[in-house]
Structure formats: structure tokens, C-alpha cells
Amino acid sequence: MKRIFHLADTHIGYSAYRKIDEATGLNQREVDTYEAFKQFVDYALDEKPDVILHAGDMFDSVRPTNRAISLALTQLLRLSEAGIPFVVISGNHETPRLKETGSVFSLFEHIPEVYVVHRNKYETIELDDITIHAIPHCDDIEGEKKKIKVDKNGFNLAMLHAGIKVRGKPVPVFAMGDINEQIISIDDLTGLDYIALGHYHRCTKVREDAYYAGSTERFSFGEVSDNKGFLEVRLHDDGTRKVIFHQLRIRDMVDLEPVVCDGLDADGIRRAIRTRILDCEPDGKIVRLRVLGIPLHVYHTLDFDEFKRLTKHAVHFEMRYEFKREDGGYSSASQSAFHSLHTEFEKFIDRYSGIAHIDKGRLKELGLQYMRKWQNEE
Ligand SMILES: [Mn+2]
Incomplete structure (x- = not known):
């Protein structure tokens, strides 16, 4: 054998x-x-x-x-x-x-x-x-x-x-x-x-x-x-x-169940986000939380400093907010606890509207790959 x-x-x-x-x-x-x-x-x-x-x-x-x-x-x-x-x-x-x-x-x-x-x-x-x-x-x-x-x-x-x-x-x-x-x-x-x-x-x-x-x-x-x-x-x-x-025993990575804002008032949305963060015990983990359909006026009342404080011992905590548009669709912007070049790049691509004919997912992937490569070569 x-x-x-x-x-x-x-x-x-x-x-x-x-x-x-x-x-x-x-x-x-x-x-x-x-x-x-x-x-x-x-x-x-x-x-x-x-x-x-x-x-x-x-x-x-x-x-x-x-x-x-x-x-x-x-x-x-x-x-x-x-x-x-x-x-x-x-x-x-x-x-x-x-x-x-x-x-x-x-x-x-x-x-x-x-x-x-x-x-x-x-x-x-x-x-x-x-x-x-x-x-x-x-x-x-x-x-x-x-x-x-x-x-x-x-x-x-x-x-x-x-x-x-x-x-x-x-x-x-x-x-x-x-x-x-x-x-x-x-x-x-x-x-x-x-x-x-x-x-x-x-x-x-x-x-x-x-x-x-x-x-x-x-x-x-x-x-x-x-x-x-x-x-x-x-x-x-x-x-x-x-x-x-x-x-192998490796670092935890968690994609949390998204917060769906439909049917929640401003208080409910803030509480739901907070609960998700606390429940996942983010210390030492890599976490992503998506917040779907958040009204813009509620977004502006969120206490981002508090979220940062609650997630500061995470290795990475990524918050992605998707706004409800007039036509019922979503437009997304992500707010990360850490505004790395990678995150900023992804946010930019998400928001940029002049490239409807291009596969944004693929573009992001390629861009991030290049950034990693440059980072490594530095
Ligand atoms: Mn390979």
C-alpha cells in the first residue's frame, strides 16, 4: 500500500x-x-x-x-x-x-x-x-x-x-x-x-x-x-x-444572513444590523453582512462609529448596503470597516453606470487580481 x-x-x-x-x-x-x-x-x-x-x-x-x-x-x-x-x-x-x-x-x-x-x-x-x-x-x-x-x-x-x-x-x-x-x-x-x-x-x-x-x-x-x-x-x-x-483548522469566514429591510422601520433596521453583528461574535473572523433595500434616509441615520467599534477585533468586517431604487431594483454601495484600496475599487465599479455592457463581477475580479499582484511585487 x-x-x-x-x-x-x-x-x-x-x-x-x-x-x-x-x-x-x-x-x-x-x-x-x-x-x-x-x-x-x-x-x-x-x-x-x-x-x-x-x-x-x-x-x-x-x-x-x-x-x-x-x-x-x-x-x-x-x-x-x-x-x-x-x-x-x-x-x-x-x-x-x-x-x-x-x-x-x-x-x-x-x-x-x-x-x-x-x-x-x-x-x-x-x-x-x-x-x-x-x-x-x-x-x-x-x-x-x-x-x-x-x-x-x-x-x-x-x-x-x-x-x-x-x-x-x-x-x-x-x-x-x-x-x-x-x-x-x-x-x-x-x-x-x-x-x-x-x-x-x-x-x-x-x-x-x-x-x-x-x-x-x-x-x-x-x-x-x-x-x-x-x-x-x-x-x-x-x-x-x-x-x-x-x-485543516483555519480562520472562520462568515457570510451572514442578510438584513432584509422591507417591512422594518428605521429602529428595526438599526436593531437588526446590531443584532447580526453581535450574534456572529466577529472577533478574529472574516465577516460579510449585506443590508438589502435600505432607504437612503435610514442609511444616513446609522451609527457607523458604533459598528466600527463592535467589529474592530474582526480580521475583516465588510458591510454592503444595497439601496432600493425608484424602479424597485437595488443599487449597491459597500461600506467597509476598512476602506482598503480593494474595497474602494469594488465600490467604484458597483456605482459606475457607464459600463452596462461589461460584466462587473468579472471586471472586479480582474482588477482585484492586478492589485494583489502589484501589492506583491512592491
Ligand atoms: Mn492557480
């Missing part, structure tokens, strides 16, 4: 919101990604799997900070010293657009038991009777895939970082909407014992032999209902397999 730990999308070095971790003085969300990875490594050291597969986006950006690199290095050395092989492919977040930029992964190449695959092409790694067919994020994933030759002696594993389209469905089903993501099919990948996928952030069984491990943290409210963790894959000698999800 072989035991494989499969994880992906740790996005080490990600940061968001303005909350600072008091112990380290660092961005709280950055610390959270470090903690999640460390927690995984602690678990691996206790359980000693035969191999660990990291299916890409280990780092959040092409140029992680020295701190992010140092954190990753420390954890990889712990695994290396314990003799646990660690194989990682580069994902779309950490693959440079220009080859001259060089990959951060080249720093890890000389660590015993650590195998990094980042050269824009398919590579194989042999570990005793396990063959790992690894394809990093690259220009021609479809072409590289064709090079996979399954060796019938021993176990064959594949690693890929991409969105997957499913036969018979017109739209890519497992995609993130990143500008540079690759969307592929895995219909032609057969005869492997297991395919470890990265990129899609929700842990998902795509096929009997192919899974996304999902990310190890929640990176947007779109992931609010996901459990995060990694997969343990047990491959038995008789060809059967068992896949077990292990959940």
Missing part, C-alpha cells in the same frame, strides 16, 4: 485586509497562509506518507517576498530531514511570463527529497516503484500531456495545475477565472493510479481517479462554504484506492 498526501493552492505570501497579527507585526492573512502550510507539514511529519504532491500555486506570486520564501524553505527542510519526498509543480500564480525572470522554485532544487517541476514542460520523477508524471503550468499543457507513458510496473501518478472542462458541458466547470489560467480536458488521461489536480480552490472529485485537493485557506467570499484541507490517497496493491479528506 502507498500513502500519498495531495495538497495544492497554499498561496504562501498572500495578504489581504489591513489587520496586523500582533505577535509578528505581519499582515494577518499572510500569517494565516503560513500557519495553514505549517499545520499541514506538522501533520505530514506525524503521519509520514510515502510522498507529498503539491499541485501548484504553492506561492501566491511570481516574486514572493524573502519572508514567504524563508517560511516555505523552513517547512520543506523539516520534511526533507524526515525523509519525506515532496514534489511540487508550478502553478499559474508563480510561473513568470518571461522566462528570463527565472522561477523561485530553482531555489529549492538542491534540497534532498524535494522535487520541483517548473521548466515549462513535462518531467517524470521516479521514487522506488512510484512514477510521477508532472506537468507544471506551461504554454502547451495539451501537448505535454501526450508525452505521458504509463509504466505498468508500479504506481503511476500525475500532477497538473489547470482548470478542467468536462465532456458534454460547454463552459469550463472547474475554473477560477484567472487571466492566465489553462483549461484542459483529462479525458485522454487513462490508466493512471491517481491524478493530483491543483488550481480549483474547492476540494472536488472530478473523476474516480482525479481530484482537486482545493486550497488550504479561503481566499474570497466565493469560498466561504468550503472546508479546506488536503487529501490522503491510499493506493492498495490490488488496484483499489481510497481518498480521505483531512480538514
Whole structure:
């Protein structure tokens, strides 16, 4: 029997919101990604799997900070010293657009038991009777895939970082909407014992032999209902397999039940908002509260200072107010406890009316992605 730990999308070095971790003085969300990875490594050291597969986006950006690199290095050395092989492919977040930029992964190449695959092409790694067919994020994933030759002696594993389209469905089903993501099919990948996928952030069984491990943290409210963790894959000698999800303990993210203002008077609305805030015990959490159909005159009577005071120990508390328009529809403006550039940008897009032909959700997503990238490169 072989035991494989499969994880992906740790996005080490990600940061968001303005909350600072008091112990380290660092961005709280950055610390959270470090903690999640460390927690995984602690678990691996206790359980000693035969191999660990990291299916890409280990780092959040092409140029992680020295701190992010140092954190990753420390954890990889712990695994290396314990003799646990660690194989990682580069994902779309950490693959440079220009080859001259060089990959951060080249720093890890000389660590015993650590195998990094980042050269824009398919590579194989042999570990005793396990063959790992690894394809990093690259220009021609479809072409590289064709090079996979399954060796019938021993176990064959594949690693890929991409969105997957499913036969018979017109739209890519497992995609993130990143500008540079690759969307592929895995219909032609057969005869492997297991395919470890990265990129899609929700842990998902795509096929009997192919899974996304999902990310190890929640990176947007779109992931609010996901459990995060990694997969343990047990491959038995008789060809059967068992896949077990292990959940990591990570920061709470809550999208509260919206306050619906219809039928409430001004007092009722103020009380409802206050109750929602207090009931969710926001300290240390990432929270969003939507207030739907609030009349403008009531909005102007809200005690924003009080809301700020009640939510000041949250890692992030986002209030989104949607106003009732004359025609019965909603127009939204969000008031965040923290007016970050991100929030201001989202508010601007929400309010801007000259772009009816543009998908605002998609525009926001792209804009936020660029901002994160600039932030990381600074
Ligand atoms: Mn990705």
C-alpha cells in the first residue's frame, strides 16, 4: 500500500485586509497562509506518507517576498530531514511570463527529497516503484500531456495545475477565472493510479481517479462554504484506492444572513444590523453582512462609529448596503470597516453606470487580481 498526501493552492505570501497579527507585526492573512502550510507539514511529519504532491500555486506570486520564501524553505527542510519526498509543480500564480525572470522554485532544487517541476514542460520523477508524471503550468499543457507513458510496473501518478472542462458541458466547470489560467480536458488521461489536480480552490472529485485537493485557506467570499484541507490517497496493491479528506483548522469566514429591510422601520433596521453583528461574535473572523433595500434616509441615520467599534477585533468586517431604487431594483454601495484600496475599487465599479455592457463581477475580479499582484511585487 502507498500513502500519498495531495495538497495544492497554499498561496504562501498572500495578504489581504489591513489587520496586523500582533505577535509578528505581519499582515494577518499572510500569517494565516503560513500557519495553514505549517499545520499541514506538522501533520505530514506525524503521519509520514510515502510522498507529498503539491499541485501548484504553492506561492501566491511570481516574486514572493524573502519572508514567504524563508517560511516555505523552513517547512520543506523539516520534511526533507524526515525523509519525506515532496514534489511540487508550478502553478499559474508563480510561473513568470518571461522566462528570463527565472522561477523561485530553482531555489529549492538542491534540497534532498524535494522535487520541483517548473521548466515549462513535462518531467517524470521516479521514487522506488512510484512514477510521477508532472506537468507544471506551461504554454502547451495539451501537448505535454501526450508525452505521458504509463509504466505498468508500479504506481503511476500525475500532477497538473489547470482548470478542467468536462465532456458534454460547454463552459469550463472547474475554473477560477484567472487571466492566465489553462483549461484542459483529462479525458485522454487513462490508466493512471491517481491524478493530483491543483488550481480549483474547492476540494472536488472530478473523476474516480482525479481530484482537486482545493486550497488550504479561503481566499474570497466565493469560498466561504468550503472546508479546506488536503487529501490522503491510499493506493492498495490490488488496484483499489481510497481518498480521505483531512480538514485543516483555519480562520472562520462568515457570510451572514442578510438584513432584509422591507417591512422594518428605521429602529428595526438599526436593531437588526446590531443584532447580526453581535450574534456572529466577529472577533478574529472574516465577516460579510449585506443590508438589502435600505432607504437612503435610514442609511444616513446609522451609527457607523458604533459598528466600527463592535467589529474592530474582526480580521475583516465588510458591510454592503444595497439601496432600493425608484424602479424597485437595488443599487449597491459597500461600506467597509476598512476602506482598503480593494474595497474602494469594488465600490467604484458597483456605482459606475457607464459600463452596462461589461460584466462587473468579472471586471472586479480582474482588477482585484492586478492589485494583489502589484501589492506583491512592491
Ligand atoms: Mn492557480
